[in-house]
Amino acid sequence: MSPRRILVVTVVHHPEDARIRHRQIASLLAAGWEVTFAAPWTGHGVEPPGAGAVPGLTAIDLTRSSGRRRFAAQRDVRRVLREQGPRHDVVLLHDPELVPSTLGISLPLTVWDVHEDTRAVVDLRSWVPERLRGPLRSLAGTMERGAERRMVLILADEDYAQRFAQQHLVVPNTTPVPVDPPPAGTPDEQGRLRVVYLGSLTRERGVAELVRVGEQLSTATQGRAVLEVVGPAHGSATTEQLEAAQRAGHLEWSGFLPADQALDRLDGALAGLSLLHDVANFRPSMPTKVVEYLAHAIPVISTPLPRAVDLVERSGAGTIVPFQDVERTVEQLLAWAQDPAAAADLGRSGHTLARRELDWGVHSEQFVTAMERLADAPR
Numbered sequence: 001m002s003p004r005r006i007l008v009v010t011v012v013h014h015p016e017d018a019r020i021r022h023r024q025i026a027s028l029l030a031a032g033w034e035v036t037f038a039a040p041w042t043g044h045g046v047e048p049p050g051a052g053a054v055p056g057l058t059a060i061d062l063t064r065s066s067g068r069r070r071f072a073a074q075r076d077v078r079r080v081l082r083e084q085g086p087r088h089d090v091v092l093l094h095d096p097e098l099v100p101s102t103l104g105i106s107l108p109l110t111v112w113d114v115h116e117d118t119r120a121v122v123d124l125r126s127w128v129p130e131r132l133r134g135p136l137r138s139l140a141g142t143m144e145r146g147a148e149r150r151m152v153l154i155l156a157d158e159d160y161a162q163r164f165a166q167q168h169l170v171v172p173n174t175t176p177v178p179v180d181p182p183p184a185g186t187p188d189e190q191g192r193l194r195v196v197y198l199g200s201l202t203r204e205r206g207v208a209e210l211v212r213v214g215e216q217l218s219t220a221t222q223g224r225a226v227l228e229v230v231g232p233a234h235g236s237a238t239t240e241q242l243e244a245a246q247r248a249g250h251l252e253w254s255g256f257l258p259a260d261q262a263l264d265r266l267d268g269a270l271a272g273l274s275l276l277h278d279v280a281n282f283r284p285s286m287p288t289k290v291v292e293y294l295a296h297a298i299p300v301i302s303t304p305l306p307r308a309v310d311l312v313e314r315s316g317a318g319t320i321v322p323f324q325d326v327e328r329t330v331e332q333l334l335a336w337a338q339d340p341a342a343a344a345d346l347g348r349s350g351h352t353l354a355r356r357e358l359d360w361g362v363h364s365e366q367f368v369t370a371m372e373r374l375a376d377a378p379r
Contacts, residue, residue: 003056004375005034007084010094011065011073014232015039015046018259018288019115019156019173020094027364028371029056036088038080040064040073044256060084065097074101081105089375099147109374111152113171114160116281152374154367159284159307171367173288175263177295177351177359184298184347185340186268193225193270193337196298198262199289201233201242204282206275206303211241212326213273214251217333223249225337227273230265232256266296270336270343271318274302278323286311291358293318294350299336299343301329317350 006028013020015037025035036058041048043064049057060080065073078101085091085107092111093099099112144163147153153168155161161168188194195217201207214227229251233239242253257265266272272293276282286307293300294311300318302308312318321328336343 003032003034004090004372005036005088006090006092006371006375007036007038007081007088008092008094009038009062009077009080009098011040011062011077011098012095013039014044014256015041015048015059016256016258017094018175018262019113022259023175023360023364024092024113024171024367025057027368029054031368031372032056033371034058036060036084038062038077038084065095077101078105081107090371092371093151096143099143099151102150109152109377110150111154111371111374112147113154113156114168115156116285154370157285169366169370171363171370173286173291174358174360174363175288175292175295175354176361177354178267181266181295181297181351182268183340183344184268185270185336185343188268192223193221193340194265194268195225195227195271195273195333196266196269196293197227197229197231197273197275197289198266198292199231199274201229201231201238202235203238204277204279206273206277206324207233207238207241209275209324209326209329210273211245211250213275213329213333214245215248216326216330218250220330220334221337225270225333227251228265228269229253230255230257230262263292263296266292266298269296269298270340271299271301271333272296273329274300274308275321275324275329276303276305276308278303278305291354295354295358297344297347297351299346299350301332311353315350315353317346317353 008025028035034056038060039062041061048059048061063073063076082105088108090109091107094113102110148164155168155170156173158170197210217225217227233242245251246253274287274289282305290300290302290308290311294315294317300312302312302320303323304320309320312320319332
């Protein structure tokens with residue numbers, strides 16, 4: 001029997017995106033699939049892997065879709081879908097804007113992986129004029145209903161199910177859980193305690209708060225504790241804030257790192273921060289960064305979004321602080337800096353819950369089985 005073949009497509013996400021490349025594609029490759037991954041490689045400053053560099057993986061470079069510059073990406077992806085789609089058993093889409101890109105093209109069974117609340121996220125797009133946000137939210141709802149009729153959907157969060165008429169497979173944003181990570185509060189090579197933030201960086205994700213936390217933490221500990229920020233900045237204002245804070249020595253910002261390297265930065269940290277604001281797109285979602293902090297046995301400081309509260313309270317692995325409360329965040333970090341053993345105890349509690357409930361090693365089998373069933377289904 002010849003290997004099953006899947007075409008995975010994104011014009012928005014980084015080619016090293018954790019959910020796409022390091023969970024789903026990695027699981028399919030391990031199961032013997034042939035994967036064609038069409039993504040904006042050079043648009044994100046990454047060289048596509050050459051033929052044979054990753055067994056079973058073929059890379060196609062697409063134009064990146066960003067801000068108001070989206071039409072070139074649409075033309076490019078329609079070309080690739082026409083040329084490559086019929087050669088595969090399944091097409092897996094990872095961006096909402098790819099749903100209308102499939103119209104009028106003859107494709108095999110097509111799957112849309114719904115990463116977020118498509119309507120709510122319109123309000124987070126600073127490049128969308130205010131007068132267009134209402135119409136775009138309505139259009140997003142229409143697009144979702146049309147996609148449900150034409151495609152198979154998988155959902156990144158169970159709370160997204162209420163937006164759809166039918167039941168759909170939920171593939172949550174869990175993460176590989178290391179068996180025995182180092183204890184939280186382990187000093188780095190310079191003898192410092194590291195506090196980490198892992199994820200995309202925007203105003204709504206708490207960049208202003210992170211900058212102030214970094215400054216106050218560094219000052220209060222005379223540099224013995226440092227805030228390490230890992231992730232891509234979105235928008236010039238966000239980038240400028242982070243660059244200024246780094247020049248001032250208030251934090252260390254590495255930008256985007258591939259998932260395996262980014263997750264390595266969590267090991268031994270004193271704590272992980274999730275200072276998301278109270279916006280509609282975040283309320284129903286399980287914050288992936290919180291899952292990753294628990295998996296790597298570090299305690300969490302999070303704002304009171306419902307799913308984060310549930311994880312922190314059930315695991316007993318951290319503290320909930322009010323939205324935009326920098327002082328309370330720094331106060332808790334200083335307490336753990338004075339008593340790293342207490343942070344390590346909390347981290348171990350979180351790790352126990354993560355191994356029980358949040359391990360991608362469990363959910364990956366469900367995902368691969370679902371893709372196999374779709375690939376083998378009669379057309």
